[in-house]
Amino acid sequence: MASVRPFRALRPAPEHAEHVASVPYDVVSTAEARDLAEGNPRSFLHVIRPEIDLPEGTDEHDDAVYEKGAENLRALAESDAFVREDAPALYVYRLVMNGRAQTGVVGLVSVEEYDSGRILKHEDTRPDKEDDRTRHLVAQRAHAEPVMLTYRGVADIDDLVAEAMEGEPLYDFRAKDYVEHTLWKLDDPGALADAFADVDALYVADGHHRSAAASRAAAETGDDGAAHFLAVLFPYEDMEILPYNRVVRELPVGPGKFLEQLRRKFEVDEALFAEPDEPGTVAFYLGMDFGWYTLALPETGRGGVADTLDVARLGEFVLEPMLGITNPRTDDNVAFVGGIRGTEELERLVDSGEAEVAFSMFPTAAEDLLDVSDAGERMPPKSTWFEPKLRSGLLVHTF
Numbered sequence: 397m398a399s400v401r402p403f404r405a406l407r408p409a410p411e412h413a414e415h416v417a418s419v420p421y422d423v424v425s426t427a428e429a430r431d432l433a434e435g436n437p438r439s440f441l442h443v444i445r446p447e448i449d450l451p452e453g454t455d456e457h458d459d460a461v462y463e464k465g466a467e468n469l470r471a472l473a474e475s476d477a478f479v480r481e482d483a484p485a486l487y488v489y490r491l492v493m494n495g496r497a498q499t500g501v502v503g504l505v506s507v508e509e510y511d512s513g514r515i516l517k518h519e520d521t522r523p524d525k526e527d528d529r530t531r532h533l534v535a536q537r538a539h540a541e542p543v544m545l546t547y548r549g550v551a552d553i554d555d556l557v558a559e560a561m562e563g564e565p566l567y568d569f570r571a572k573d574y575v576e577h578t579l580w581k582l583d584d585p586g587a588l589a590d591a592f593a594d595v596d597a598l599y600v601a602d603g604h605h606r607s608a609a610a611s612r613a614a615a616e617t618g619d620d621g622a623a624h625f626l627a628v629l630f631p632y633e634d635m636e637i638l639p640y641n642r643v644v645r646e647l648p649v650g651p652g653k654f655l656e657q658l659r660r661k662f663e664v665d666e667a668l669f670a671e672p673d674e675p676g677t678v679a680f681y682l683g684m685d686f687g688w689y690t691l692a693l694p695e696t697g698r699g700g701v702a703d704t705l706d707v708a709r710l711g712e713f714v715l716e717p718m719l720g721i722t723n724p725r726t727d728d729n730v731a732f733v734g735g736i737r738g739t740e741e742l743e744r745l746v747d748s749g750e751a752e753v754a755f756s757m758f759p760t761a762a763e764d765l766l767d768v769s770d771a772g773e774r775m776p777p778k779s780t781w782f783e784p785k786l787r788s789g790l791l792v793h794t795f
Contacts, residue, residue, distance in 0.1 A: 398595040400503040402484035402585040406792040412477040414569040417787035440789025442468040462535040486585035492576040493784040504624035516769035517600045529609030539626035539793040543603030549631030621795025638735030638781040639759040643751035651682040663692040670739035679756040702773040732778035
């Protein structure tokens with residue numbers, strides 16, 4: 397069984413929500429965050445990307461960055477733009493992108509359940525990123541950005557969520573990327589919290605480093621309030637995963653020679669489309685002189701569930717043996733491009749000379765994420781790109 401707890405949120409007043417809400421910290425660079433927050437002192441980017449308020453060139457891991465983030469959160473909390481709930485509540489959060497809706501429950505989940513493996517993960521974390529997120533949490537004494545969790549849907553939860561959505565929303569706005577964000581508050585959250593007792597397991601979808609940092613912050617502070625962290629929980633049937641594409645900066649041979657090598661080893665065809673239309677196929681781009689091709693990935697001989705994924709098979713048959721990329725988590729010769737940027741970005745990177753080959757992947761299925769997690773395995777890094785992204789700053793849990 398899973399536990400989900402209501403909490404006393406720190407949140408924007410409704411008239412300020414649209415101006416406070418920001419994209420998550422990890423989908424923008426410092427320069428992009430600075431541009432997005434320009435002229436908007438209430439943007440939550442000042443909290444989650446506080447280096448934008450320090451001199452250009454400031455190291456993201458400088459002590460001043462963490463202090464500035466805490467200072468900026470206090471300033472927002474004390475301003476007329478924010479309110480503190482009088483009593484604990486749960487929330488329903490709906491996102492609509494390109495006409496497709498995704499609806500989840502916002503509440504607190506247990507660090508103890510994460511530590512004991514009842515909240516399952518599918519990806520390993522990097523110590524440096526864990527360190528960074530932990531320092532932000534401890535400095536701010538807040539879970540400022542929610543983790544995205546998923547679970548196998550339960551009819552009682554679906555019914556209670558649908559009932560909550562019949563009321564007047566707390567927030568309802570369309571962001572600049574045209575994604576619609578609507579939140580409802582449940583003043584009597586008991587029935588919905590109890591319904592999660594019928595959920596066998598929760599799974600980290602997006603936010604592995606935030607989850608690990610929440611565990612570390614709870615241990616470091618010893619604060620009872622840090623024993624639970626902020627999450628939005630979506631039934632996996634609602635989730636959409638876009639491809640997480642790959643580019644390789646330098647080939648060991650020229651593009652023509654590399655194409656010949658691929659043709660000798662695999663079934664390769666000229667591509668009609670830059671996106672593969674079925675699992676087991678990857679498209680690749682070698683520049684304007686060559687164009688797009690498709691490559692049929694062989695079946696893996698390895699025994700794990702994660703080994704059957706296209707991203708794993710690309711590594712096994714192409715990246716490792718042909719390009720020498722044995723650890724994509726640390727190898728600087730490979731980079732990852734979220735599917736939201738489209739295959740046009742892959743073409744740009746190759747045509748500009750920033751990369752020599754780009755691989756367009758078929759997206760990992762949500763069922764695969766659950767199966768890999770249930771097996772206690774780990775996907776290759778950057779296997780999933782979730783859209784739409786949650787907005788940060790709409791609900792904050794302080795401790």
